[in-house]
Amino acid sequence: MRLSTFAFLHPIEAAQLQVFRDALPGVEVLQLEGDALPKGLERAEAAAIAWTGPPIDAILDAGHRLQWLHQRGAGIDRISTPKLVASDHLVLTNGSGNHAINIAEHVLGLMLSFARQLPALVRAQDERRWRPPPADSLFELSGQTLAVIGAGALGCAVAERAAAFGMRVLGVRRSPAGALPPGFAAMSSIAAIDSVLPEADHVVIALPLTAETRGLFSTARLAAMKPGAHLYNVGRGGIVDQDALLAALRSGRLAGAGLDVTDPEPLPADSPLWQEPGVIVTAHSSGLTPRSYERYQALLLDNIRRFQRGEPLLNVVDKRLGY
Secondary structure, eight states: OOOOEEEEOSOOOHHHHHHHHHHSTTOEEEEOBTTBOOTTGGGOSEEEEOSSSSOHHHHHHHOTTOOEEEESSSOOTTTOOHHHHTOTTOEEEOOTTTTHHHHHHHHHHHHHHHHTTHHHHHHHHHTTOOOOOOGGGOOOSTTOEEEEEOOSHHHHHHHHHHHHTTOEEEEEESOOOSOOOTTOSEEEEGGGHHHHGGGOSEEEEOOOOOTTTTTOBOHHHHHHSOTTEEEEEOSOGGGBOHHHHHHHHHTTSEEEEEESOOSSSSOOTTOGGGTOTTEEEOTTOTTOOTTHHHHHHHHHHHHHHHHHHTOOOSSBOOTTTTO
């Protein structure tokens, strides 16, 4: 498939841009200026987008020849407009898997923080007080059960690492069919989530935000969790009813929550979640890694070459499902 013009519709450093120009002889590689659409976008067959940059509908209106868009991140909830969903001629791919390693390590870091009472120990250090936690406030991950809600690239990365700690890992995804990914002891459908939650000492939400997942962890669903369990959200804040979560924490139903994402973001300064003893808020930082661009560049170059050869692209998104 001929590729004559490729456009970067997000900021990219000059040296990074040159890598693509060197790798794509004969292809015009455009770059946006600030938030403006680059002159020549009407000639582009493909483009890379991100949450920053021009609005998606403006891109679609200007890019008359676009056949393929690559979203740098994994989630498409912020760009999923009716116009994009209806663009049947356009293939959308995403960066699923680019951040799986660092987010999975972040999740294990949160779990270990609760297991070893690290927040309380850091507070004691700030106060210059030698205050070991009571032994009965500690726990070991080994032998405990983890439920991973969403068994995509991120969920699978969490499962493998948790299994290495000796945890029994249960997965929940849209369909349990297919081979069991490494690390998982069992896989269930999302329809069976309420039968899985009572077994889990820890529950990790690794789902995209869609019409089906918004508010999934409601008062009733949180009540279905095992008493004393911990909840971790590295999906999207809108998946969890935060008022219901706060009530479950204050009642003692849940022992703690590790929240990398909230609704809204940033979390308002007056939110009671900041002060709740059993909550760790990590300001949507789990996706940050110095290796992020390295993985993005490799995936995008691979997909560009696939596009040129007329081969199936990696990480194709179902725009109607939202992932």
